[in-house]
Amino acid sequence: MNQRVKPPCKPKTIKCAIYSRKSTEEGLDQDFNSLDAQREAGEAYIKSQLHEGWVCLPDQYDDGGFTGANMERPALRRLLADIESGKVNCVVVYKVDRLSRSLLDFSRIMEVFDKHQVSFVSVTQAFNTASSMGRLVLNVLLSFAQFEREMISERTRDKMAAARRKGKWSGGTPILGYNVENTKLVINEAEARRVQEIFGMYLERKSLLAVAGELHIRGWRNKLWKTRRGTERGGRRFDKGSLYALLTSVIYIGKVRYKNEIHDGEQDGIIDPETFAKVQKLLQKNGQSGGRAVRNKHNALLRGILRCGSCNCGMSHSYSQKKGSRLYRYYVCQRAQKRGWKHCPAPSIPAGEIERFIVDEIKAIGRDPQVIEATLKEARIQAENQSQRLTVERNDLRGELREAHAELSRVAATVGPGDARLANAHDRIGDAERRLTEVENQLAMHACDLIDEAEVTSALADFDAVWQCLEPHEQIRIVELLIERIEYDGEAGDVSITFRPSGIRTLASELATR
Template sequence: MRFFIYSRKSVYTGKGESVENQIEMCKQYIRSKFPDVVEDAITIYEDEGFSAKDTIRPQFQRMLQDIRERKPDYIVCYRLDRISRSVSDFSALIEELNDRNISFICIKEEFDTSKPMGKAMMYIASVFAQLERETIAERVRDNMCMLARTGRWLGGTPPTGYRSEKQQEMLVDGKIKISCRLKESPDELQVVGTIFEKYLELHSLTGVSKYLIRQGIQSRNGTWYSLLGIKEILHNPVYCIADKEAFSYFTAQHANVCFEEKDCKGRYGLLAYNKRDYKKKHAPRQSMDQWIVAIGRHRGEIPGKKWVAVQGILQDSIPTGKKPANIHNESSLLSGRIICGKCGSRMFAKRRSHPGTAGGEFDYICGNKLRGGVCLCDCQNISGSQADAMVFAYLVNLAEESPGICKLLEALKRDLQKQTREDPPACIETKLHRCDDAISHLVHTLSQDGVGAAFIQHVNNRIEALEQERSSLLQEREQLQMKRNSITGLHLEIERLAGSLSDLKGLLRSLSVQEKRSLIHLLVQRIVWDGKNLHVFLDLASNGTESL
């Protein structure tokens, strides 16, 4: 007989129901019930640092694959929730095992699906496991609502315009309770007011950014406000005064509003909880019907009518199928690949808007200059059509006159093959799962009774640190994945070009815009514009540098 043992634990602790202890107890059970079983007949699958919220776990998926290929007689686990807390996931597994005549044994609850009663009890237990999970989630939501009604700041980085301030309260039994509230920072709040005013005037995030740069207004970190940072400020209800307009707006959005219209005194600002879904990748912002909105203990800055008007403008600026996002220039070859020689920023294609210019005319402009004008960079623009023509003509001549182009393509081909063999670090996924599970575990603690304010602040600070770590891991994973996804396409481009060298000059002139971009991406390491000359650096430095 063949046995598969599956073990799982969300967070590593080194004690208690560790995966090692689970495996050992499963082995003891197998030996006691099947004394003739040899060690080689037992296969072990361990998932350390993965939650039971779904079945996307490396070793669990590997076990499913082995079930279909090697067909064990029994699947053994320590406890039912080691497999899943979802009835649908568990039912799907049991059905597949039944179809393959494989028995499932859970030693803690003493279930054995090879027997009818064991199968029935297994389904009942899985229903209660899911009920427990949903009950915990409901208690978390109830606790968040209770905390929201107090208007306390629960920790984390205070928004622009405020700082966190501790305050003490004397309870009836003489105990001291410490909580946090937002305290105004007048200088920063003045900037916030300016951002709202300019956005209502210009209807443009870029326009607001340029205005702040021209005025020399920087963030608390001494850097220029990014477009994303400006958008976050405009979206944040913390600045919205709790008045009748704000109450009507959030009520219409079906948010969980934790105050009545009579409570709107037109003085305090709002606090919103449950704005992001941390169970999903990248923790996306949730729709407002999932928000919990309460009156805070801080002074609001923006009247509800003005704040609501800003939300309307932001919503209208979101691209849709009927209203696509603005594109600088869909025919440019070098947008984002030219580097400004003065400030090091990338240069992008921008259509000319002067009266009398042709519709397709465009220039390459420094990204800093595009964002903040000559205050950030005064590098002269370069004609887009001329720059594209010069760079591409140079590559065509290089292909015809220089035998080094063949060596360059071969070197690029070898480099891509080497990169294809390099797997991204597997530890990234493990670390991401551990961050997600740790955040879920910390959120779960908020559902416990008798949670104090100091502990809540500590938990939220820890969640914030985990979120930052998670964001870094996601960015690293995305960069690795993007790199790997592009390798196949680049490899095919090289094969096609290398196979057509007999008439490469004619081939190059007949390429589409996208194919020309691919060629430039393959052969050119970077292009630098110093205001007078365009310097082309070929990849791998095989053919040096050329100034055009």
């Protein structure tokens, strides 16, 4: 009986690349130099593995005169590129240190090898990752590389901590209001003015979303900067998160933060500490209570502006309601709430009573010549300040447009149509042009926007009729606009109201429009 014998299987072809390196150029001009010797040893080893299907590739990967302390070597880069394209199955070196003298770099190279299933052989050290022993040695080396990476991370963190404690800028994303020059923060005057306005805007509007909306209308964006490679970063529209990050940055008061530590910084401050503290207190208050709308769900008209004159403290809104009965609202002295009612001569007052009294006083504004005179004087001062602010912003916007157009020309010369950088540059120019138009219109309006005494008196004469048509939240806004504070002295039975002349003028303008 005849039996057929299967021929032996032909081994799979293993394409081998020999890598050689010499740190100096000395002797490379000789007929047979160190690189030749390394390659000859590699070729001999590959020939000994011919039965395993090993084949030496004709391409030479020789780095003469390059250190092994880094990966900036042309032949090594070419070898890694050929590995990624599938041209190489095995890399052969004379010694491990020919490939790299850095364990960290060696681990990175091994990651590329492992990703593309490329084995690694050291001729003189019996090192071959195709065998289990070779992989064991590799894992030991990678463990040392991991240890080196962790040590580098620890040293970097320690260096950053020491720099922050000395008040130095230790890198990261640049912040609006500053430029980075020689690793130091230097104030950018145009951006600094915007930062100051943003802080003032939040104190006035008391809402992140409202401020973010206003910044969107103005076309103001986050810090636009370039990386060392020339890539643009930032320049995005403000949202609630990025606005909160700006308002809570201690850099603006000349400080630096490291974890929970605050240290004096080398940079000059943009915001005065008092304003910064007010903003932080308001942010914390809004964050704890969910915002003004949540806090004032019973539409307390005088919340936040009514104070107890006897105890020199605020009066908070409170209410009581039995099941099935009507709601009774009060303003209560905070000292009486905390220490007991006996500590205040008049610990509470019915909310409806004091609110009606204040509304009646507001209606009488138009009949008081002294209030009208003070209003117009304050209005003129504010209009002049506003015109100066708008003029500065107009000049800044013109400068920004010049820079944006120059940047657009540079980008257009280096990239093709459809590139994202071109679209970003066009967006910046469009936003700046729209805002510039708005600013110029506002300046033109300011030139003829001052109202006289007769207009104020006429507008406020209609306040009673308009007040009845307002929604509760609009009435609250009007009161906050008009009144800075109310002192209630329950013992003497006196009420003192401090009006905002600027608010009276704004109200008169709104009523005239209505």
